[in-house]
Amino acid sequence: MHTLRIQIRDNDGAVLRALGLIERRCYRLRSCVIGETNDGGRTMEVSVSSSRSGDLLKRQLERLHDVMKVELQPVAIVDGQHSAIRPLGRRN
Amino acid sequence: MTASPNPAVKLRSGSQMLIDALRRNGVEHVFGYPGGAIMPLYDALVGSGLQHYLCRHEQGAALAADAYGRSTRKAGVCMATSGPGATNLVTGIANAFMDSVPMVVITGQVPTALLGTDAFQEVDIFGITLPIVKHSYIVRDIATIPHLVDEAFQLAQGGRPGPVLIDFPKDISTAMGAEPDYQPLPPAEFTLPDTKAIKTASEVLGQARRPLVIAGGGITISDSVQAFREFAAHTGVPVTATLKGLGVMPTDDDCFVGMLGMHGNGAANHAVQNCDVLVVVGARFDDRATGQLAQFAPSARVIHLDIDPAEISKLRRAEVAVIGDLATALDGIRPGTAGRASWRAQCAAWKKEFAWRYDAPGKGIYAPKLLRDLSRLSPGDLTITCDVGQHQMWVAQHCKFDDPLDHLSSGGLGTMGYGLPAAIGVKIAKPEATVVCVSGDGSIMMNIQELATIKRYDLEVKIILLDNSALGLVRQWQELFFNENYSEVDLSDNPDFALVAEAFGIPSRSISKPGEVAAALDWLLSAEGPALLHVSINPRENVWPLVAPGNPNHKMMQANSAKKR
Numbered sequence: 099m100h101t102l103r104i105q106i107r108d109n110d111g112a113v114l115r116a117l118g119l120i121e122r123r124c125y126r127l128r129s130c131v132i133g134e135t136n137d138g139g140r141t142m143e144v145s146v147s148s149s150r151s152g153d154l155l156k157r158q159l160e161r162l163h164d165v166m167k168v169e170l171q172p173v174a175i176v177d178g179q180h181s182a183i184r185p186l187g188r189r190n
Numbered sequence: 191m192t193a194s195p196n197p198a199v200k201l202r203s204g205s206q207m208l209i210d211a212l213r214r215n216g217v218e219h220v221f222g223y224p225g226g227a228i229m230p231l232y233d234a235l236v237g238s239g240l241q242h243y244l245c246r247h248e249q250g251a252a253l254a255a256d257a258y259g260r261s262t263r264k265a266g267v268c269m270a271t272s273g274p275g276a277t278n279l280v281t282g283i284a285n286a287f288m289d290s291v292p293m294v295v296i297t298g299q300v301p302t303a304l305l306g307t308d309a310f311q312e313v314d315i316f317g318i319t320l321p322i323v324k325h326s327y328i329v330r331d332i333a334t335i336p337h338l339v340d341e342a343f344q345l346a347q348g349g350r351p352g353p354v355l356i357d358f359p360k361d362i363s364t365a366m367g368a369e370p371d372y373q374p375l376p377p378a379e380f381t382l383p384d385t386k387a388i389k390t391a392s393e394v395l396g397q398a399r400r401p402l403v404i405a406g407g408g409i410t411i412s413d414s415v416q417a418f419r420e421f422a423a424h425t426g427v428p429v430t431a432t433l434k435g436l437g438v439m440p441t442d443d444d445c446f447v448g449m450l451g452m453h454g455n456g457a458a459n460h461a462v463q464n465c466d467v468l469v470v471v472g473a474r475f476d477d478r479a480t481g482q483l484a485q486f487a488p489s490a491r492v493i494h495l496d497i498d499p500a501e502i503s504k505l506r507r508a509e510v511a512v513i514g515d516l517a518t519a520l521d522g523i524r525p526g527t528a529g530r531a532s533w534r535a536q537c538a539a540w541k542k543e544f545a546w547r548y549d550a551p552g553k554g555i556y557a558p559k560l561l562r563d564l565s566r567l568s569p570g571d572l573t574i575t576c577d578v579g580q581h582q583m584w585v586a587q588h589c590k591f592d593d594p595l596d597h598l599s600s601g602g603l604g605t606m607g608y609g610l611p612a613a614i615g616v617k618i619a620k621p622e623a624t625v626v627c628v629s630g631d632g633s634i635m636m637n638i639q640e641l642a643t644i645k646r647y648d649l650e651v652k653i654i655l656l657d658n659s660a661l662g663l664v665r666q667w668q669e670l671f672f673n674e675n676y677s678e679v680d681l682s683d684n685p686d687f688a689l690v691a692e693a694f695g696i697p698s699r700s701i702s703k704p705g706e707v708a709a710a711l712d713w714l715l716s717a718e719g720p721a722l723l724h725v726s727i728n729p730r731e732n733v734w735p736l737v738a739p740g741n742p743n744h745k746m747m748q749a750n751s752a753k754k755r
């Protein structure tokens with residue numbers, strides 16, 4: 099399970115583009131919360147399950163022109179269930 | 191609409207603004223096909239100074255733009271109307287996406303008010319192409335046009351290139367407004383590779399005893415061929431190439447061991463399976479190149495050079511990643527070169543052992559030999575475009591390329607029908623080049639209508655049609671892996687291709703005997719204007735060697751391991 103926080107521009111199709119990429123690259127979408135930032139952009143907080151690397155997904159998302167920033171937080175797997183999503187720390 | 195209250199201000203339509211923006215971005219030639227929703231743009235095209243080439247199918251226009259973009263490294267431009275015009279472009283867009291080709295695609299669209307209403311010829315081309323574009327736009331306001339188009343070109347051509355789509359609703363294309371203030375975009379960011387990574391790469395490569403380099407298509411795309419050749423000369427490391435990396439090292443160069451992969455050369459495949467350090471430059475571990483991934487280059491430490499961070503460790507873990515401009519990276523990697531004499535001797539021995547042979551049994555024309563003869567007898571600047579199938583692999587194996595831009599092949603998508611439109615695109619981009627399209631009897635029918643385009647613009651394109659009365663590559667797989675259960679691969683009722691060419695006004699000749707080859711090639715290359723040479727070959731001929739699916743690259747099937755010839 100990987101959790102990512104994605105900042106995107108509010109452009110035509112930006113959300114679809116990011117979600118489409120996630121599914122197409124074989125990461126299964128478990129949850130997705132879309133919100134708005136102060137400057138009119140969008141944030142997406144997504145949890146995905148996949149045997150593939152979360153870091154690779156981050157780099158694939160970062161290729162999209164609409165994507166401004168991606169933060170990746172792995173979530174611990176407890177008995178096959180993912181634990182509650184903790185707030186994402188700032189990473190620089 | 192931003193109509194100006196001041197009558198002195200000259201108003202321009204959205205279509206005129208779009209064309210102005212194309213011209214400002216250096217566009218001279220566009221490929222396309224008109225229709226309802228894009229009529230305002232075609233109206234503005236007349237007298238605009240842009241030269242438009244009418245292809246006879248939108249797929250032809252998109253593939254011609256792809257080839258134009260490949261050979262100029264500047265975005266090829268194609269345009270089509272909404273609905274079926276737009277969907278017909280899709281294969282060409284996907285082709286450009288898979289091979290990282292710069293392209294700008296303009297589609298007409300129904301008026302904004304009708305979007306989402308199932309209007310006549312409304313199709314969500316923006317949605318359909320999301321997975322196969324680098325970026326895309328729907329134009330919603332004429333004031334955004336200059337900036338949007340500049341950005342589209344910057345994205346299409348920058349970093350790892352790709353196609354960018356601009357969907358242009360009809361009401362926007364007819365809206366009038368004052369010329370918006372134009373602010374040029376700041377130049378695109380240029381990713382310079384990390385000097386520490388370059389140093390580590392030099393160290394790891396310096397420790398190698400059996401090093402090998404894979405030259406990929408990224409070297410050509412980033413205009414790093416010269417830097418690559420200097421790097422190769424300095425290090426003396428043997429070089430193999432992917433399909434798209436052919437010509438990065440001249441075919442006859444001593445250090446070049448041939449193409450690797452499914453239909454690669456034995457020397458290349460043995461070298462890659464035995465190397466201890468593998469430097470992968472602008473390539474992406476495609477399954478046709480690696481064979482079974484888990485057993486690919488099993489003892490190699492991998493150094494991966496690429497502009498795209500998302501390619502690093504996608505399929506094979508890289509011990510060292512050098513991300514950014516390839517030429518800068520290649521200029522910086524200067525390892526020690528001692529202690530490799532025996533490896534170089536081994537590679538040279540493999541080259542000798544697996545050198546191509548042209549003494550094929552049989553009475554008919556042997557296509558590999560014809561292709562070898564062609565590329566060795568022709569004038570300096572020969573550009574070969576090909577279609578997809580056995581003939582494509584024979585071109586890759588047997589033609590000689592001193593420059594990667596002399597070889598245009600649909601790599602990632604493997605698009606039958608690429609050859610003819612690609613020849614059109616290259617000939618327009620490089621009018622002085624001798625352009626030869628090598629096609630198959632299956633592939634040529636996918637875009638045969640483009641013979642009309644060739645004729646209309648009198649493009650001197652030379653076509654060699656290798657006719658084996660079959661979908662040869664599929665037939666080969668059915669022979670080898672499906673118990674000779676031939677299913678829908680027979681084309682023995684092909685049309686008379688020579689007659690077809692003549693019907694389009696293109697001179698043609700047919701040959702079927704080895705003794706006729708030399709004179710026919712001479713005729714083809716010296717004919718004025720376009721010409722087609724129809725070559726009948728043995729329908730049972732196969733492409734060798736072959737790494738069967740699921741096998742590592744060193745397990746190559748040869749001619750004598752097949753049941754029948």
Ligand SMILES: Cc1ncc(C[n+]2csc(CCOP(=O)(O)OP(=O)(O)O)c2C)c(N)n1
Binds near residue numbers: 578580607633661
């Ligand atoms: C558009 C498209 N459809 C189907 C295929 C699958 N395919 C790959 S090679 C091939 C046969 C090509 O036949 P031909 O052009 O005659 O070439 P040959 O192999 O006989 O040299 C087919 C059908 C493809 N690559 N592209």
Ligand SMILES: [Mg+2]
Binds near residue numbers: 579631632656659
């Ligand atoms: Mg054929």
